[in-house]
Amino acid sequence: MTAELVRGQNHPLAETRLEIRVSAADAIVAGATLGDADGRVAGARSVAHPASHKLPGLEVSRQAAAEHRLAVDLGALAESVHHVNVLLALPDGVGGPARFGAMAAPFVAVTGLDGSEVASYTVTGLGSESAVVALELYRRQGGWKVRAVGQGYAGGLAAMLHDQGLEDATGMAAAINEAVTQGMARSVAPPQAPAAPASDPAPQAARSGRVSYRHPGRQASAPAAAPEPAAGAPAPAVAPSGPDRPAPPVAGDATGWTLDERLYNQVWGMFEDLARSAAAYRSAVDFAESRLERELDQVLSDPLTRVGPEADAARDRARAKRTDLVEQARAVLDRDLAQLAAESEVVEHALPPAFARWDSPVWQGYQLPLETPLALRLGDLHLPERTDLRIPMLVRLPLERGLWIDSGRPSGPEAGLLDADELCGRAMETAVAHAARLLAVHPVGDFTVQVIDPAGAAGAALAPLLASGALREPPAPGAQGVSAVLDRLTQRVDLVQMAVRSGAADALPPDLDTAEQLLVVNDFPHGFDDRGVTQLRYLADEGPSVGVHLMMVADRADARAYGPLLDPLWRALLRITPVADDHLADPWVGHTWTYEPSVVPRGSDVLRQVLRQVGQARQAYGL
Incomplete structure (x- = not known):
């Protein structure tokens, strides 16, 4: 059973290999610091952030995003580490909110590797703060516990890192923001859904015009660096990416300690992306149909306007609005499905035997395994929206x-x-x-x-x-x-x-x-x-x-x-x-x-x- 924590409450951790899932209403930066017995951070090498996303026993996302999944192996941490602080911050210069009080409260959850939640915490009560220590994992009597902290800082990342004892906190905060804004971490903008007029009683997602399909199991960050080519070998061609051209899909582009674990997380991320994309499309279609019915009812409700050229024009306008909304929603869906189809093609060829189809070439080179795989x-x-995307x-x-x-x-x-x-x-x-x-x-x-x-x-x-x-x-x-x-x-x-x-x-x-x-x-x-x-x-x-x-x-x-x-x-x-x-x-x-x-x-x-x-x-x- 999940422990739903409130600020200051703690909960024991029975497992040492964990994931910390973060969900927010807008793009945020997620990181972590490693502290000693007094909670102080020794230096820059004890901070995991987008520009330096891996530490022994710890891996965080490389991007600013609405969803994150952080991998933690408590057993792999140095004995001198007694505290792991999970940090959330609003990035500078990316056009998002400047304070947490202007957005819905972030949600963090500690889960096992099988996805089962151990403890969760909704970081409420934030106002002018732009950085917050959400959770703390700490040693206690030979074991580990998690505590809901929720300590916010109006001074942002620099103030938060300085409070933890980091000497060059200002420089570290600047390096993190530079990594985000200059593209050291690939940040994928959420797809744009058709925006409804302010007067329409549409769902909040439709009114905001932003729907995020990103899944916490998918790193959605810069692909792992390819091995350097041998001397004299031509450099591989890389398809350009930019605002209008998504980055090429990469197999294993998700968090995890092994390639199989990253592929597993990526596959389930694709599943949830497809589910959310189809759900957003169906919701938009339902909204368009309900608005059409409402507008037609308005035309028919008045006996003086239900017939004649003006009534016919009103009906035509209502149907045109419905068609326009559905076509816009379908265009967004088709774009998302095309990206998922390209990713599926890349991932399918990289799957190990336990994950692969029986017609995959990987079975032709089958060798007896030495350890049990993660999944089968x-x-x-x-889904019926695109039956060839499996x-x-x-x-x-x-x-x-x-x-x-x-x-x-x-x-x-x-x-x-x-x-x-x-x-x-x-x-x-x-x-x-x-x-x-x-x-x-x-x-x-x-x-x-x-x-x-x-x-x-x-x-x-x-x-x-x-x-x-x-x-x-x-x-x-x-x-x-x-x-x-x-x-x-x-x-x-x-x-x-x-x-x-x-x-x-x-x-x-x-x-x-x-x-x-x-x-x-x-x-x-x-x-x-x-x-x-x-x-x-x-x-x-x-x-x-x-x-x-x-x-x-x-x-x-x-x-x-x-x-x-x-x-x-x-x-x-x-x-x-x-x-x-x-x-x-x-x-x-x-x-x-x-x-x-x-x-x-x-x-x-x-x-x-x-x-x-x-x-x-x-x-x-x-x-």
Whole structure:
């Protein structure tokens, strides 16, 4: 649960690797200082700011922006560092507000790397101040805490840095402002939405004419410097950028400690940018339609003016206004979608195997990994505004929720094109593709797949796993096979939970497989009694915390025969489909996303090639 802090309140931090998200109504500068036990900053090398955005254990944005994400690794800080102060300031000379009191209160949140909020603080009560210490992370009795500070400075950055003991505070403040104003940090102006007349009851975003689609997970700063060319090599051509030409997209242009982490943040930034762009467009269209209806009602409300040339002209003017607003909104949307499409093209080719499509060339050079990746690709997402712009759907590893691959009738574009048998076959092929990817992206021996297939209907789909040796043995048939697998996995969950709770991990039986387990269940609920269903519910609820994950392949309509008994199991799992389907609802912006599964292209042998390497490695390790 998130701790919503008020000024002066503190909260313990259980994790050392954190992100600090900042959201403001206008472009601001975000930075941080490292202080000693007395809270004093030793010098310029203890200040992270746009012109010097990286310090050991700390990385901040390179730009002035409305959204920021700061990366903090408390464990990587020097032992002499006892305080990390998060600073916010209004940049000079960029045309924005001169004081925080003239804008909405900034919001800051401390989150884990999975995006879950630990603590948040809305920096209220500011007036003439142009700089503020928003948060303080500080050591306390061997651990770390966060405190909501909210200390503002009317004297700006220089006064704030001087108060923390920095000798040349004025020079440092000037260097930060110069970095922002002269372009050392790429600052992207928010897209302009059609401005409504002041008399119109339009949303505030429409009245201000400014809509920001920027996402805190995206650094949106100058791309990382390319390696210097070898002697005698020609310098690479760089497309010019400027106010009318956006900077060329760069893969990994987001915050993070590793390239995979930056790519992950960039992908989710693209997802939220697309969501916000489409939401702004739909809002503008809705506003244009509602204004048209209101103006037409005004014309019709007066019997003396509802007919005749004057009434016709009024209707034409109202419709022309609607058309103009919609065309302006569409132009803004098309521009944003074009930028996202260009970025998607660049990012897609840079994704590692765990994030990549099965048709990506990265699989041709596949090598067994040495560590578990950050996330896994389950498929793609897109909106009807531009169906060819697809955003990878990534989920963090280890899986926090199991998967329900629905083999029932889809509601998307392929509804009615496939019969029941074809849907069941595709559903199991999708399950095998996900299982194969999980095996491929984990180090050898760190992940194991087991299958329940009571009727033996999945033999063809399981062939690649069995032929490669990645699946050690065929699924045991019938009710006895179901019971044996479920008993074994529930016992594993019980034993590991007890060992963890008692701090006696060394006491686990030596023959217990401690690798991450994926249980693939086909053709559910056929072959399951009430006890088996209860065990599945137990595995779905308790398994992920101790490395046991569930993947169900079933028709939700068939499963309804069990009544409310299955509702908790259904809710505990993430539903995906074997064909394109528009079933993923986004409550934040009201969109319905179309999901497309990550499947192997027809005729491709990439899945068997990858599984062959996995199987050979498992055999070499005696697994």
